Amino acid sequence: MSLKKDAKLILDAIGGTDNIQAATHCVTRLRLSLYDEGKVDQKKLEEIDSVKGSFSTNGQFQIVIGQGTVDKMFKELNDLGVGEASKDEVKAASAQKMNPLQQAIKTLADIFIPILPAIVTAGLLLGINNILTGSGIFYDEQSVIDVHPQWADLANIINVIANTAFTFLPGLIGWSAVKKFGGNPLLGIVMGLILVNPELLNAWSYGKAVEEGTVPTWNLFGLEVEKIGYQGQVLPVLFASYILAKIEIFLRNKVPESIQLLIVGPVSLLVTGFLTFIAIGPLMFGLGNLITDGLVALFDNFAALGGLVYGALYPVMVITGMHHTFLAVDIQLVGNTGSTFLWPILALSNISQGSAALGMMIAARDEKLRGLAGSSGLSAWLGITEPALFGVNLRYKFPFIAALVSSAIAGLVITVQSVRASSIGVGGVPGIFSILPEDWFWFFVGMMIVIVLPFVVTFLIAKGRKV
Structure with missing residues (x-):
């Protein structure tokens, strides 16, 4: 009964069935192409118990419901006259509202996102190989396979498996x-x-x-x-x-x-x-x-400025969808130079957004906000920032600014210290495994900045404002 009631409230808040051009859902979110997003009553939508957040991106209006529950919610919407379209149909409907730049960015995203699991997996495996073959990690001026030669063939097999996706x-x-x-x-x-x-x-x-x-x-x-x-x-x-x-x-x-x-x-x-x-x-x-x-x-030549600007702009690019274009740039850097200095900044930016959301979780009085901030913060730490970004940080603004400033500072620090990743990995806390072993210390310093600073600043401001 609660889902049936919430489905009616959602439909009313987004302008009714007449405002829906196409609708589908993914694992956690309703994905809607609306004729007029100006008809959405954001305040009314956020007051609905089942809604954990909402945002608009790439011509789609997305409502965060949660894993498992979103299937049931969509069934209730079907019963209210909302037909189910395929994801391709929703994307096609959404694309009609995009300008040429947005369409170009979406094209790159549609090409690179499907192959991302293979590249990320390869990056993590290369990280394991780096741990086994890198000198000075566990032993002075020697690698694990130097001290334990019986591990050499295992490292070689891991390297063959990991390098295949890049080869x-x-x-x-x-x-x-x-x-x-x-x-x-x-x-x-x-x-x-x-x-x-x-x-x-x-x-x-x-x-x-x-x-x-x-x-x-x-x-x-x-x-x-x-x-x-x-x-x-x-x-x-x-x-x-x-x-x-x-x-x-x-x-x-x-x-x-x-x-x-x-x-x-x-x-x-x-x-x-x-x-x-x-x-x-x-x-x-x-x-x-x-x-x-x-x-x-x-x-x-301008390491400090480059790291500062990219660290500050990356979350903004996520909002516009332009971050997808840098997948191709990172891959090109790895192909040409054997490593990338951009991806470590991305990983720290994701952690920063998660830390700000977790600060809101501890400070917030509202139970619904605490639950959303906690789950989305952990999700951002594991590389998926959209729920934290759109559901919490941008909604209250100051967590987003705290995270943005923190990632800019951390970007400056690790770029000045020439921190590099051997490949694209998981863009969050597990991202350290993709960092070249000799750069672990300074990447860890960057991690401490984006874990502590946005959390503390967000917590103090939220407490002061009695959110």
């Missing part, structure tokens, strides 16, 4: 990107794997080969084309996937179904492959290097 990264991106652009994702996998074929010069050996003048080439009717691979590169496979998908869609619409199997796939891959090796690959490879070299130079 064949273009295959993962090709699958996700071609799927997003409307083509056959299997052809996307093949296109990505073509770019890391062992027959090609490894991208990580390209610089040395240029110095030695030993870069292999193809002679295509008088046109000299460098025979190089694109291991660890993001931009070449992204653009190649877009071209592949568009050629495939064009051919599918023109070629009779009876011979599509013989024409569409081979022609699409052949044309895209030639274009990639001749033009797309070299141009995007150069652009990718330019971006990473520029970032490295910026943080090398």
Whole structure:
């Protein structure tokens, strides 16, 4: 009866069924595409017992209900006339409200988020390998496998498993990107794997080969084309996937179904492959290097400013969804330099938002707010910040500002000390396993800043305001 009552109240607070363009739900949240978000009565919505928070992002209005309960709540909404759409239909409806920049950011997010579990898993495993092979962690100037050689093969197997996702990264991106652009994702996998074929010069050996003048080439009717691979590169496979998908869609619409199997796939891959090796690959490879070299130079020459600004801006980028674009930048940095100095700041920013929410949990008088702040704070510490960010911190503003200032200070500290991660990992407390072992101390210092400072500041202000 309580859920039935709350479902009616939710529907009333968001403007009724006539204001719902499409609706679905995930594990914890109702995901709605509304015709007019201006009709939402935020105050009335927040007073509903079942609602733990709400926020608008990427054209979707999302209401946090909670794991397990959200399924029952959506069933009650169905009984009140709210039809269930697929997640793709909701995304499509939401995309109509976005400007070109938002659509570009959403496209990148839709490509990289599906492959994130593989990359994060690989990052955590690389962290374990770093612990086993890094010198000076447990023994002076020696690694675990130096002192205990019987662990060497275990470390090597872990390294092989972990490195696979990065070695064949273009295959993962090709699958996700071609799927997003409307083509056959299997052809996307093949296109990505073509770019890391062992027959090609490894991208990580390209610089040395240029110095030695030993870069292999193809002679295509008088046109000299460098025979190089694109291991660890993001931009070449992204653009190649877009071209592949568009050629495939064009051919599918023109070629009779009876011979599509013989024409569409081979022609699409052949044309895209030639274009990639001749033009797309070299141009995007150069652009990718330019971006990473520029970032490295910026943080090398203005480390304190870079860390301060990125630490302050990251939570703001989460609000707008622009943080998804930096997934590609982090991956590109790892591919080009073997590590990333941006991702550690991200991890500390997430912890900071969680600490501010936990400060609200201890200080708040309202039981519902205490419960929401506690669960969302722990979630942020484990890398999922949206519930804490939208459900608690932005709602009261001062926790968000406390977290933002704290992450900026911590970003400054760890950037000045050149803290780096070997890969993308879990963007929270477990993120320390992705940090290079020699940088653990200063990352831990950064963690202490974002755990203590936002918690204390939020707690004191909340107590003073009697929240």
